[in-house]
Amino acid sequence: MPDKEEKTKVFVIDDSVMARNMLIRILATESSIEVVGEAGTGQSAILLLDSIDPDIAILEASLGGGMDLGEVAYRMKEAKPDIKIILVADTNTPSSVAEYYDYGVCDVVKKPYISTKVLKAVEAAAQ
Numbered sequence: 001m002p003d004k005e006e007k008t009k010v011f012v013i014d015d016s017v018m019a020r021n022m023l024i025r026i027l028a029t030e031s032s033i034e035v036v037g038e039a040g041t042g043q044s045a046i047l048l049l050d051s052i053d054p055d056i057a058i059l060e061a062s063l064g065g066g067m068d069l070g071e072v073a074y075r076m077k078e079a080k081p082d083i084k085i086i087l088v089a090d091t092n093t094p095s096s097v098a099e100y101y102d103y104g105v106c107d108v109v110k111k112p113y114i115s116t117k118v119l120k121a122v123e124a125a126a127q
Helices: 017-028 042-052 069-079 115-126
Strands: 008-013 033-039 056-060 084-089 105-110
Touching: 008 017, 008 042, 008 115, 017 033, 017 115, 033 042, 042 069, 056 069, 056 115, 069 084, 084 115, 105 115
Parallel strands: 008 033, 008 056, 056 084, 084 105
Antiparallel strands: none
């Protein structure tokens, strides 16, 4: 994790441009956070991962694009073992996401986004 002077580098992955933009706006309100990348599919997220070197990935649970959440999370942790993954889930997504904790998911944030909950999850993951 980053030193106190360094910003926490966050990667936002969601197939909805509107949802990505909302998360980026929320994260931009905190000076200790830097959004280093965004992706709309799991494949593009995996391809970008090495070049942006994030501390935290915020990953949509129902991400489209040919890779399911488990595969994306597993491949991210395989490439970057220290990355923390925060899962974003619709209110319609089943509340049981225990299987994804095995892939490195450290927290779950439910939609609709509440700024304080998003920032608190990122802060906790950065510790």
